[in-house]
Amino acid sequence: MPWDAAASVSGKRASPAQAMGAQQRASARRSAAMVDSRPASAIAAQGGPEPNPTWYSRPVITVHHLELSRSHRVLWLLEELALPYTMVRYARDPKTMLAPPTLSAVHPLGKAPVVIDGDRTIAESAVILEELAERHGNGRLLPERDHPDFARCRYFMHYAEGSLMPPLLVKLLCARVKDAPLPFFVKPIARKIADGVGELFVEPNLRRHAAFLETELTDRTWFCGDELTIADIQLSYPIEALVSRVPEHAGPRLRALMQRMRARPAYQRALAKGGPVIPE
Numbered sequence: 001m002p003w004d005a006a007a008s009v010s011g012k013r014a015s016p017a018q019a020m021g022a023q024q025r026a027s028a029r030r031s032a033a034m035v036d037s038r039p040a041s042a043i044a045a046q047g048g049p050e051p052n053p054t055w056y057s058r059p060v061i062t063v064h065h066l067e068l069s070r071s072h073r074v075l076w077l078l079e080e081l082a083l084p085y086t087m088v089r090y091a092r093d094p095k096t097m098l099a100p101p102t103l104s105a106v107h108p109l110g111k112a113p114v115v116i117d118g119d120r121t122i123a124e125s126a127v128i129l130e131e132l133a134e135r136h137g138n139g140r141l142l143p144e145r146d147h148p149d150f151a152r153c154r155y156f157m158h159y160a161e162g163s164l165m166p167p168l169l170v171k172l173l174c175a176r177v178k179d180a181p182l183p184f185f186v187k188p189i190a191r192k193i194a195d196g197v198g199e200l201f202v203e204p205n206l207r208r209h210a211a212f213l214e215t216e217l218t219d220r221t222w223f224c225g226d227e228l229t230i231a232d233i234q235l236s237y238p239i240e241a242l243v244s245r246v247p248e249h250a251g252p253r254l255r256a257l258m259q260r261m262r263a264r265p266a267y268q269r270a271l272a273k274g275g276p277v278i279p280e
């Protein structure tokens with residue numbers, strides 16, 4: 001299914017049934033028509049109806065998942081909502097850690113996550129989480145639109161990728177530059193530049209972000225109050241990265257939040273299916 005940004009952001013809200021392609025709708029009708037034709041007494045005596053997964057749980061959602069990546073949060077959301085889905089798993093190149101070229105067939109940027117939901121191809125994790133929760137969540141994981149936490153949730157959905165991820169990425173890149181196989185006479189210069197960027201930009205920013213997150217968790221179990229929302233799911237990846245890469249900046253509330261996330265059965269099911277979030 002080719003990527004079509006206009007279709008993805010046109011704002012047209014299709015119902016799950018409308019969102020299915022004609023072929024899928026026909027197949028769903030065929031599946032729904034599959035009924036157990038045994039007499040009721042025989043069904044009961046033989047331990048209930050025949051399991052027919054294509055009838056009641058045929059997934060229309062496909063997650064293109066890259067190992068050790070942000071796409072864990074999509075798996076976590078789907079597990080929280082108990083939605084059926086198919087996962088296509090991609091391995092990173094062990095040397096460059098880049099995604100394989102096959103991901104570019106799904107979306108021109110060749111990055112994960114990408115989700116196919118019915119006839120729509122959706123990229124950007126924040127959009128994916130919002131779309132899936134709005135379309136299939138029955139009000140779960142989203143504050144009500146007129147509740148003050150709605151704006152808060154939206155803020156953290158954007159903050160995660162727009163503000164928190166950049167210094168974490170620069171930190172990762174600086175570490176790569178320092179470890180890169182460079183000629184011996186270039187290595188000390190590269191090291192000096194990486195250390196300078198770390199000292200001037202990365203460390204002060206990460207310290208400030210960690211302190212901000214710690215304050216925002218005062219008197220709150222989750223970022224938008226007592227209930228888990230998509231904002232916590234979206235923040236989970238940078239928080240995992242922050243706690244693993246700069247543990248000295250992570251305060252007690254942030255660490256406790258991370259433990260609460262990891263303890264959720266849905267989070268663990270996502271890990272079991274998609275593999276770890278951050279490299280060891």
Ligand SMILES: N[C@@H](CCC(=O)N[C@@H](CS)C(=O)NCC(=O)O)C(=O)O
Binds near residue numbers: 070111123125
């Ligand atoms: N802002 C995007 C970022 C997507 C992104 O950069 N994904 C990374 C995984 S963490 C990726 O696919 N990297 C592989 C590559 O660049 O080759 C989102 O939140 O979905």
